[in-house]
Amino acid sequence: MEKVDVVCPFCGCLCDDLVVTVDGGHVTDIKNGCVVSRSKFMNHGKHRVSSATAHNEKKNIQEAVDAAIKILSHSKRPLIYGLSSTECGAISKAIEIAEVTGGVVDNTASVCHGPTILALQQVGESKASLGEIMNRADMVVFWGANPTEAHLRHITRYSVMPKGMYVEGRKARKVVVVDVRKTRTARMADKFIQIQPNGDYEVLQTMRALVRGEEIDVDEVAGIPIDELKALVTEMSEAKFGAVFFGLGLTQSEGRHMNIDAAVGLVSEMNRKTKFVLTPMRGHYNVAGANTVFTWQTGHPYAVDFSRGYPRYNPGEFTAVDLLASGEVDAALIIASDPAATFPVDAAKHLAKIPVVTLEQKKTPTTMLSEVVIPVATAGIEADGTAYRMDGVALRLSKLVEPPEGVFSDEHILDLILNGLKEAAK
Amino acid sequence: MTKIEVTLISGRTAKQGIGLEEGKPSEAYINSVCMVQLCPGDVEKLGVNEGDPVTVATDHGSVTVHWEGDEGLDSGIIFFPYGPWANQVYASGTGSTGMPLMKGIPAMVEPGGKVLLLEEIVESLREEG
Numbered sequence: 129m130e131k132v133d134v135v136c137p138f139c140g141c142l143c144d145d146l147v148v149t150v151d152g153g154h155v156t157d158i159k160n161g162c163v164v165s166r167s168k169f170m171n172h173g174k175h176r177v178s179s180a181t182a183h184n185e186k187k188n189i190q191e192a193v194d195a196a197i198k199i200l201s202h203s204k205r206p207l208i209y210g211l212s213s214t215e216c217g218a219i220s221k222a223i224e225i226a227e228v229t230g231g232v233v234d235n236t237a238s239v240c241h242g243p244t245i246l247a248l249q250q251v252g253e254s255k256a257s258l259g260e261i262m263n264r265a266d267m268v269v270f271w272g273a274n275p276t277e278a279h280l281r282h283i284t285r286y287s288v289m290p291k292g293m294y295v296e297g298r299k300a301r302k303v304v305v306v307d308v309r310k311t312r313t314a315r316m317a318d319k320f321i322q323i324q325p326n327g328d329y330e331v332l333q334t335m336r337a338l339v340r341g342e343e344i345d346v347d348e349v350a351g352i353p354i355d356e357l358k359a360l361v362t363e364m365s366e367a368k369f370g371a372v373f374f375g376l377g378l379t380q381s382e383g384r385h386m387n388i389d390a391a392v393g394l395v396s397e398m399n400r401k402t403k404f405v406l407t408p409m410r411g412h413y414n415v416a417g418a419n420t421v422f423t424w425q426t427g428h429p430y431a432v433d434f435s436r437g438y439p440r441y442n443p444g445e446f447t448a449v450d451l452l453a454s455g456e457v458d459a460a461l462i463i464a465s466d467p468a469a470t471f472p473v474d475a476a477k478h479l480a481k482i483p484v485v486t487l488e489q490k491k492t493p494t495t496m497l498s499e500v501v502i503p504v505a506t507a508g509i510e511a512d513g514t515a516y517r518m519d520g521v522a523l524r525l526s527k528l529v530e531p532p533e534g535v536f537s538d539e540h541i542l543d544l545i546l547n548g549l550k551e552a553a554k
Numbered sequence: 555m556t557k558i559e560v561t562l563i564s565g566r567t568a569k570q571g572i573g574l575e576e577g578k579p580s581e582a583y584i585n586s587v588c589m590v591q592l593c594p595g596d597v598e599k600l601g602v603n604e605g606d607p608v609t610v611a612t613d614h615g616s617v618t619v620h621w622e623g624d625e626g627l628d629s630g631i632i633f634f635p636y637g638p639w640a641n642q643v644y645a646s647g648t649g650s651t652g653m654p655l656m657k658g659i660p661a662m663v664e665p666g667g668k669v670l671l672l673e674e675i676v677e678s679l680r681e682e683g
Contacts, residue, residue: 138575164571175577238652246651278566308563308658309633310626325561325631325658376565380656384649411566431652447652468679469578469637472644472654473615480680492578493638493676 134526136165137213137508139279140410140518141258141286153529155509162280169509175490176532177503189534193541195500196461196485197548203459203483205435206231209448210465212412215513215525218538219414219421221546222463227434228549232457235418236411236465237430238447243379244408245419245429246443247388254395256371256405257519263292264403267302267367271391272328272377273409276312282409283316287373302363306331307377321360324351326382332390335361339397370404376411410518413508417516452478461545462486463538464507468493487538504538505531513539557664558599562612562643564634564656584672587637591624592663596632602665609667610634610643612659617642618667632663638675 134146148169149157158169180192187195200206208226211219212235219235226233237245261268268287275282283289291297305317306328314320323331327350334349338361344354364370372395378387391406398404410416419429426432428441444450448467451457452475459482468476469492479497486498495501505511510531516522531537573583590610592600602608602621609618610632617639627633634640636656643661644654670678 138571163568164575167572167575171576175579234652239654242652274565277568278571280568280571309624309628309631312626314626322628325563377657379653380564381658382655384651384653443652444648444650447648449646449654450648450652453646466578468676469641471641472646473642473679474646475654476641477679477681490577493672493679496673496676497679 142517201552206459207457208233210463212236212415214464215507221542243385246385258286264369265371267370271374273375274311329383365401375409414515466492511537562659562661589620591633593627595629612643614645
């Protein structure tokens, strides 16, 4: 049976035009998806966590949930982390677990576009949906972003190739890439501007000055001749509708949130001349949803501490890498994330010292270090739910096949843990 | 033995995405992240042949991985896909932002060293220090 308009649960593009063939309760083919999407749908059964475990012994789900409740209820300062590769219902339950345990809850935004959020909270943003950009943008700038490797259909489906209502596809769009290396995205651009590593802040601020008509008394900034920057600013000013997509090239290099502050400033200056918008290239498919649900429930998008009984927000203090590197947390509940494989070694090492409960579909370095591992269904394939695209548009994930026998969704398992913790607290 | 100074850039690759969706223990994932990309000029300076390991070291740590050539890189810049091997060389300081630096890091590269398996990398997390 062919299922149409299936949403892909891999990256922040959330492409919603997949056609997935299901036969005998298994995914047997996928059309329209990128190579990573194909890998996700076709391989979702491989390398699975075969059963729940606690303290290296096989357990049934309820026994593993009880072991998780014991760890979390005995913890003085648990970290609840991950949540960007699951659906919004699970995220909501995880935040409530943090509240009940007086713990800290953080999502993977803290190690991707957390600095973007910090900057946008300070200076605001000029934004548009991907649909509006597709229909109107005649200039697209990718800054520190490489969608040909990380968001594989972004260029063909949303930003560059498609024919929009007011733009005749690729030939009517000017595409510029600013990066420290000549990526595959740079190779397809009309203009590639190569910047020295850690030079983004200076270049963005220089461009802001050029938009205002200021004279710059140097010949080059971060390896780029001033004349090249002047030409770029002129081209941007002449666009009818410009879109800047930026990636972790800005958030993970020196300057971090201040780079985004400068990028927002540039887009703001551009709006004196024409229409320009700015969109972060969100990585995990529901990291935008994690920020959204966190904000509904706590008032803050990530890095939220409940130790005083009410939510407090302080990135740098209540963010996962900082809490682990300082050894501050004494237990962790990890959902849909693999910090042992993605955090700097000093932070990852603390996960080996504390009891960790992990909800995962597949074997990962984090499951290898965990005291309790609970297998869960793959959201968007074996469980339905809601996710938010990188531009903030909410889309519905499908349940296409049943999960393995005795395996439930993240939301269901988190609900069991939450209810158990509430009982234990009575 | 030649040692070269470089700036380390990390990031995603499509191969890494394909591999992680198959599974972290899969050959596809491990091959995609247990390696660095070097420009042809730096390969020549290092004198390494295909299949030779290289060791990447920063002020914070070092790790040995495989390498592949990338003509899109300038001399002095290496690209390290995100993953358990790259994590060995990042510092955990976040400058009060929550975000460790993962791009634009000064590093040294030299030929040689022993490439650890995924299981050995995970076990090393249990070690003190």
